[in-house]
Amino acid sequence: MKAGLLGMLNSPPCATSVPLRHVRARVTCSSSSGHISFIKDVAATQPPENLQHLLKMLQTRGETLVSPGSRHGLIPLAIPLSENMSGSMTALLRWPTAPPGMEMPVVEVRKHGVWLLANNVDQYIHRILVEEDADESHGSNGELFHASSEAGKKLYTRGDFAESKISNLDGYLLKKVGLFPDLLERKVMRHFEEGDQVSALVTGEFYTKKDLFPGFGRPFVFNAEVLLKVGRTSEAKDSARVALKSPWWTLGCTYQDVASIAQWEDEQIEYIKEKVSEEGRQEDLKKGKALPQVALDEAAFLLDLASIDGTWGDYLDRIAECYKEAGLGEIANFILYRD
Structure with missing residues (x-):
């Protein structure tokens, strides 16, 4: 690892002993220019068109804007946006190898990974505006609509x-x-409450359609839980095993929870540890796999391992090195960047 990259890395605090909100620098101004320039210059991608309006809305509803480079102890693919009073962080997800045109999802950052809030910024803005409009108990005063500016007018009346x-x-x-x-999962549980098991199963299966939430394993985890609930253990096992083919940091829960349904113990962990060993790497190369692909696979495996205990800082250098070997130097720099 070159010294220039190492100089950008600080040792993260122990995620299990220090609440995340106690270790992040905060942005007190309402300007979104810092986030936009970070996404362009550090994350090396195009900022969402209406990001500045979302940031203003988050701030208007009482959240504290967070510096995009304040990522100690977080999954290194997250770009922090804001934090609420309970310490929950809203962020953008920077997929390392996103296909052209794919928008950055809005996520909630958790110890073991992320929870998908919306597929893109506009969708999240739209939802916030509808929820504000429907919230009769507080008598909406229009502050969020004002904060959403022209973006809000285009998305919702x-x-x-x-x-x-x-x-x-x-x-x-x-x-x-x-x-x-969260809405699809709530819909399934409502079907169960109403005694409509068939609709619950149909909705649970619909949730797993590959084009709805690409890259995320959570739908398959939830579907496994639904199948388990109705006693279809074998199908639940299969769905859980499909979930574990996705990045483990997209499961919406711990790896162990899903592995239990999949009826696996540590087999998958041991398999991945073998794949990221020097012997595993050489074996892949001997089989004819190109070095850039081997490096990308290794980076993905390392992110999986880091997600098990949320020990992201232990793997940063090696993950960044993998992206460099794969020819993604900008992603490597992004992975290592900290305020």
Whole structure:
């Protein structure tokens, strides 16, 4: 590892003993220029068009903006946006090898990875505006609509929820705004509460359609839990094993929780440890796999291993080195960057 890259890396605090909100620098101004320039210059990708409006909205609803480079103890693919009073962080996810045109998802950062909040910034803005409009108990004063500016006007017209005559807010969001993991999971549980097991199973399977939440293993985890709930243990096992083919930091829970349903112990962990060993690397190269692909696979495996205990800092140097070997120097720099 070159000294120039090492100089950008600070040792992260122990994630299990220090709450994340105690170790991050905070941005007190309302300007979004820092996040936009970070995404362009450090994350080396195009910032979402309406990011500045989302940041203003998050701040308006009481969240504290967080420096995008304040990533100690976090999964290194996250770009922090804001933090609420309970310490939950909203961030953008920078997929290392995203296909052209794929937008950055909005996620909640957790110890073992991320939880998908929305597939893109516009979808998240749209949802926030609808929820604000539907929140009669607080008598919406329009602050969030004002903060959303022109983006909000394009995405949602105030009063549309009431005019739609759709009684259920979740139903409106799913029909008019987009699909969200938490809403689909809530819909399944509502079917169970109503005694409609068939609809619960159908919705659980629909959740796993590959084009809905590309790259995320969470839908397969939840579907496994649904199948387990109705006693279909073998199918639950299969769904859990499919989930573990996705990045483990996208499971929405711990690796151990999913491995238990998959009826695996440490086999997968041992397999990955073998793959990232020097012997495993040489074996892949002997089989004819190109070095850049071997390096990309190793980086993905290392992220999986780091997610097990949330020990991201232990793997940063090696993950960055893999991306350098794969010809993704900008991603390597992004992985290592800390304020």
